Amino acid sequence: MRLRYSLQTAINGLRDHKSRSLLTILGIVIGITSIIAVMSLGQGAQDLILGEISGLGGNTVVIRPGREPEGPTDIASTIFGDSLKARDLVQLQRKSNVPALTDLMPIVIVSGSASYRGETYQPDIIGGSAEFFANSFDIFPEEGVLFTESEIRARATVAVIGAKVKKELFGESSAVGESIAIKDKKFKVVGVLPDKGQVAFLNFNNMIILPYTTAQSYLVGTNYYNEIIVKLESTDAVARSVTDIEETLRQSHNISDPSKDDFYVVTQQGLVDQIKTIINVLTVFLSSVVAIALVVGGVGVMNIMLVSVTERTREIGLRKALGASTSDILTQFLLEAILLTLIGGVIGIILGASISYAAALVLSNVFLLNWSFTFPIGAAILGVAVSIIVGLIFGIYPARQASRKSPIEALRYE
Amino acid sequence: MALLEAQNLEKNYADGTRALRGASFSIEKGEFVAIIGPSGSGKSTLLHILGFLDHESSGVYRYDGKRADDFEDKEIAVVRNEKFGFIFQAFNLLGKMSVYENVRLPLLYSGTPEAEWDEKIRKAIRSVGLEERTDHDAAKLSGGEKQRVAIARALVNNPQVIFADEPTGNLDSASGGAVMKIIAGLHEAGHTIILITHETYTAEYADRIIKIKDGLVESDEKVLHKNTARDNFQK
Numbered sequence: 001m002r003l004r005y006s007l008q009t010a011i012n013g014l015r016d017h018k019s020r021s022l023l024t025i026l027g028i029v030i031g032i033t034s035i036i037a038v039m040s041l042g043q044g045a046q047d048l049i050l051g052e053i054s055g056l057g058g059n060t061v062v063i064r065p066g067r068e069p070e071g072p073t074d075i076a077s078t079i080f081g082d083s084l085k086a087r088d089l090v091q092l093q094r095k096s097n098v099p100a101l102t103d104l105m106p107i108v109i110v111s112g113s114a115s116y117r118g119e120t121y122q123p124d125i126i127g128g129s130a131e132f133f134a135n136s137f138d139i140f141p142e143e144g145v146l147f148t149e150s151e152i153r154a155r156a157t158v159a160v161i162g163a164k165v166k167k168e169l170f171g172e173s174s175a176v177g178e179s180i181a182i183k184d185k186k187f188k189v190v191g192v193l194p195d196k197g198q199v200a201f202l203n204f205n206n207m208i209i210l211p212y213t214t215a216q217s218y219l220v221g222t223n224y225y226n227e228i229i230v231k232l233e234s235t236d237a238v239a240r241s242v243t244d245i246e247e248t249l250r251q252s253h254n255i256s257d258p259s260k261d262d263f264y265v266v267t268q269q270g271l272v273d274q275i276k277t278i279i280n281v282l283t284v285f286l287s288s289v290v291a292i293a294l295v296v297g298g299v300g301v302m303n304i305m306l307v308s309v310t311e312r313t314r315e316i317g318l319r320k321a322l323g324a325s326t327s328d329i330l331t332q333f334l335l336e337a338i339l340l341t342l343i344g345g346v347i348g349i350i351l352g353a354s355i356s357y358a359a360a361l362v363l364s365n366v367f368l369l370n371w372s373f374t375f376p377i378g379a380a381i382l383g384v385a386v387s388i389i390v391g392l393i394f395g396i397y398p399a400r401q402a403s404r405k406s407p408i409e410a411l412r413y414e
Numbered sequence: 415m416a417l418l419e420a421q422n423l424e425k426n427y428a429d430g431t432r433a434l435r436g437a438s439f440s441i442e443k444g445e446f447v448a449i450i451g452p453s454g455s456g457k458s459t460l461l462h463i464l465g466f467l468d469h470e471s472s473g474v475y476r477y478d479g480k481r482a483d484d485f486e487d488k489e490i491a492v493v494r495n496e497k498f499g500f501i502f503q504a505f506n507l508l509g510k511m512s513v514y515e516n517v518r519l520p521l522l523y524s525g526t527p528e529a530e531w532d533e534k535i536r537k538a539i540r541s542v543g544l545e546e547r548t549d550h551d552a553a554k555l556s557g558g559e560k561q562r563v564a565i566a567r568a569l570v571n572n573p574q575v576i577f578a579d580e581p582t583g584n585l586d587s588a589s590g591g592a593v594m595k596i597i598a599g600l601h602e603a604g605h606t607i608i609l610i611t612h613e614t615y616t617a618e619y620a621d622r623i624i625k626i627k628d629g630l631v632e633s634d635e636k637v638l639h640k641n642t643a644r645d646n647f648q649k
Contacts, residue, residue: 005522016510318506321467322567323495323523325488407494408467411506 337395
């Protein structure tokens with residue numbers, strides 16, 4: 001039988017049972033919609049994060065405590081790692097150790113809230129160097145000044161606050177010169193950053209920057225850093241400098257075997273690769289979960305196709321009596337199943353893309369993220385392929401049942 | 415060489431019924447043979463085996479000199495499509511399709527070039543006098559018209575043999591008469607006709623009557639007073 005007529009027969013078969021066909025494809029629609037949405041949002045998240053990373057500049061590397069994460073225990077060792085200390089800063093800053101290093105900044109993460117005259121707010125509190133942040137991310141105070149290196153050395157209780165923190169704690173009144181309390185310790189606000197939103201991972205609006213020495217001494221009570229950000233002369237110097245940094249820190253930590261390193265260096269490329277891996281793993285994981293919906297949808301298709309085969313037993317017998325071969329009948333019912341799942345797939349792609357488009361609108365307009373909608377062409381092709389495969393897998397059994405019917409038994413069927 | 419040849423055909427069903435117990439006969443090309451017998455005599459089973467719709471349990475059936483067992487599945491489909499035409503008591507039309515589409519069905523499975531389809535379909539519909547009904551839904555036709563559509567469908571591939579299983583069984587006498595006249599006309603046009611009926615009068619349109627009783631051929635005789643396409647049909 002010519003494919004055109006097989007297709008027409010299949011379309012007629014579905015059209016004769018419109019509501020049943022629509023309900024049957026619902027499972028496929030849900031499955032494909034979810035896959036497309038997950039993949040599209042995953043792509044959006046990846047683009048956003050990678051865009052933020054590139055904001056750091058290719059000549060920036062980050063040193064973290066612990067081992068390079070390959071599993072959950074490594075991630076824990078990074079979070080709780082205490083290997084990066086003041087002596088490392090001294091060693092790294094020696095020109096003979098890391099010749100290409102131009103600047104560095106240790107980071108101390110503080111958890112807690114800030115308050116001012118009864119107003120309390122939960123900002124991101126980071127101990128670091130205000131000048132380093134300002135130079136690296138081109139964000140300078142719109143009011144007041146940055147705290148200085150000498151204030152860092154002196155463990156001064158000073159803070160530079162983001163625009164949102166200022167608004168939450170001070171409203172419209174001036175913040176510079178006022179004191180805010182963090183963990184019962186008073187900090188004098190010396191500068192207020194402009195409203196700049198998200199810059200390279202960091203939401204400066206929501207941030208309080210303190211001298212890292214002050215954060216260590218008065219807030220977290222530790223003598224180590226959560227990470228050290230290092231700026232190098234140029235991107236070309238990254239590869240050589242990573243080796244220099246590793247050798248310097250091994251010497252500083254008395255490590256002779258590189259496999260026992262208690263730190264690791266993340267380059268921008270390394271970070272990009274890591275994040276891509278994490279997002280890909282997450283996308284694959286979520287897609288696998290969503291694939292269950294597709295299997296359920298496929299079982300629904302198989303069920304309805306079996307009903308259809310039973311209902312049309314006489315028709316199958318007649319077609320065979322009129323000259324349809326086993327493969328003609330098989331093709332007819334298989335095409336019907338594939339058509340069902342394919343329609344579901346196409347609707348799913350349109351719905352999935354619409355959902356991720358709407359999500360992109362909300363994320364960029366309401367949450368002010370630099371989120372762009374990407375239509376995942378790869379995912380759409382995958383969606384079409386998956387729906388055809390689901391139709392094939394779950395349609396083959398009913399189609400074989402149909403094609404194996406003896407014409408005379410089928411014609412006798414009441 | 416006989417066109418259809420049955421030797422000791424037996425058919426046993428899974429429930430133990432012995433529908434045929436050794437039927438033997440042969441049919442030449444161009445013959446009009448009526449197979450008659452009471453209900454349950456095995457005549458329909460015989461037609462199904464002769465029409466390649468069912469398999470014999472034992473014995474030998476030859477079509478055009480070749481044993482039925484030697485036909486492969488695909489060849490059987492081709493024979494059913496191009497060499498045989500079927501007319502059923504229950505018409506077996508696809509109700510949601512038009513007359514045109516029902517008559518087209520055998521062509522969908524044939525090797526006939528698509529460019530020739532329309533002419534063949536219209537010619538078949540014209541030959542049963544339903545050209546006015548070409549685009550009507552099959553489900554909306556009267557019983558007699560439905561059977562005429564079934565005849566047009568059986569004819570469309572110009573088959574060598576037409577098997578008619580109780581073609582007037584569901585029709586009133588006027589419609590039955592019209593249908594039998596068309597079938598007699600097909601014989602006159604050169605088709606071999608195998609007609610299953612339990613009505614002696616209908617059987618007398620044939621040249622030869624094979625009586626089946628209890629799965630065996632009871633008699634096989636030429637018809638002396640043959641009805642013709644011109645006779646009036648009366649039940």
